[in-house]
Amino acid sequence: MTSNTGRWPEFDSSIADDFRDVLIIGAGVSGVGAAYRLQEMVPGLSYTILEGRERAGGTWDLFRYPGIRSDSDIFTFAFPHTPWQGDTLLAHGEDIREYIIDTARSNGIDEHTDFSTTVTAANWDSSTDLWTVEAVSNGVPKSYRSRFVFLCTGYFDYAGGYSPDIPGLNDFAGQVVHPQQWPEDLDHSGKKVVVIGSGATAITLVPSLATDAASVTMLQRSPTYIASLPMTDPFTTITKRLLPDTLAHSALRWRNALLMVGSYQLCRRAPKTARKVFRAMTKAQLPRGYDVDTHFNPNYNPWDQRLCVVPDGDLFRAIRSGRANVVTDRISKVTADAIHLESGGEIAADIIVTATGLKLQAFGGIELSVDGERIRANDKFVYKGYMLEDVPNVAWCIGYTNASWTLKADMTAQAVAKLLNYMRTRGYTRAVPNRQGKTPTARPVVDLASGYVTRSLDELPKSGTERPWSVRQNYILDRIDARFDDLTESMAFGRTVPTRLADPEAVDVHTA
Secondary structure, eight states: OOOOOSOOOOOOOOHHTTEEEEEEEEEEEHHHHHHHHHHSSSSOEEEEOSSSSSSSOTTTHOOOOTBBBBBOHHHSOOOTSSOOSOSSOOOOOHHHHHHHHHHHOOOOOGGGOOEEEEEEEEEEEETTTTEEEEEEEEEEEEEEEEEEEEEEEOOOOOTTTOOOOOTTTTOOSSEEEOOOOOOTTTTTTTHHHEEOOOSHHHHHHHHHHHTSSSSEEESSOOOOOOOOOOOEEEEHHHHHSOHHHHHHHHHHHHHHHHHHHHHHHHHOOOHHHHHHHHHHHHHHHHHHTHHHHHHHHOOOOOTSSOOOOEEEEHHHHHHHHEEEEEEEOOEEEESEEEEEETTTTTTOOSSEEEEEOOBBBBBGGGGGETTTEEEEEGGGEEEETTEEEEOEEEEEOOOOOOOOOOHHHHHHHHHHHHHHHHHHHHTTEEEEEOTTOOOOEEEEEOOOOOHHHHHTTTGGGBSSSTTTOOOOOOOHHHHHHHHOOOOOTEEEEEEOOOTTSSSEEEEEEEEE
């Protein structure tokens, strides 16, 4: 048994210069939030954020298409510790990006960030209990070493989105654009635009483009559930006016989180009722006689796929005004100036936007290995929603699919900070989740039937059905679990120090 040293072992000078206690990969909302919690809960811990882009912001720095905004309410999406200024429920992408950057700057997190640094690989060395992380920084290869790696990379490929094989697309004489790579100089004014897709990106783009385009058509294979959310409401306005910023932010965060959990549970427990409610709400916002069942009545139950949100019904307003149109059909082929449909019709186009979804990717595409043996993500179960079985000292932040990402990301950051405190005060240098012979029933870690999920399941780790191997989409139950969490459950702790230090290796194993 190892004694309580009250600190991690010192390191000899050969590894001191490039060493950090924790390396955080990614400076988006997850990475900045993780750094904040480490500073707050584990004072004195050394850390560096490695960010491939030139600035913080993550997703909100990557996506620059017209109208980009949050599709979760901003008070639950914002950090709990940094009040959101303003009283609108949904926020524009550039405002979210600046909020993340300002949070990093005001807390000194930007001073701990290496920008333009893309991580390519990370290898754990069991003889030293250290990660060696390989990166390319401003075009130059660079290595880092750390005790712990916190992957705040999300779960989609930043390099490019999903682009299906569309017959004849290469023959199109106009411009083809994917929202993930939106050209800054794209001029859609007076153009005929076709947006292929029906997810959150498509329903954001259509009303935004319709303001200046000659016409905008949303071409979908099948409908999506769409809810209209007011940009503000009396409770939000009054709360922001009467309470101090911190109290108002907390009250609105809890109110909106409970509403999200409640509406999700209603949809899952009473899908027929929820379907009728969505249909009635949608029909009320569309022109009289509109074919609701063809274009806005999905063939799956609410929340089998992610629910989409439009602010103040802007998509439906664009349809009512005649500036936008929805076509539900399949593509037969694309020619120089039109999209031909399987039904025999065609849609004239000057610009085609392929809002066809994301490509999922585990760990930001980083090649993880343990003692030189590469880790295949789909071979691993996720432990407590943030670690991987049999992989020491690494955490992966994934947010909720049925609520704001940050609700889960912040709990993950706090869980990692608690684990690091536990390890450091006891002198442990490794923590390894282990199933100890148990064989959980496997299910997808992202429990949605959306196309972008189902075609990429082999790229992601697995969830079990029982704790601590289950990834749950329930904020309230997760909060309760976090409060009473047993850090030793299904976890093996140990200690390894450099040989020049006299202390021998000691291992302390805790079983569930």
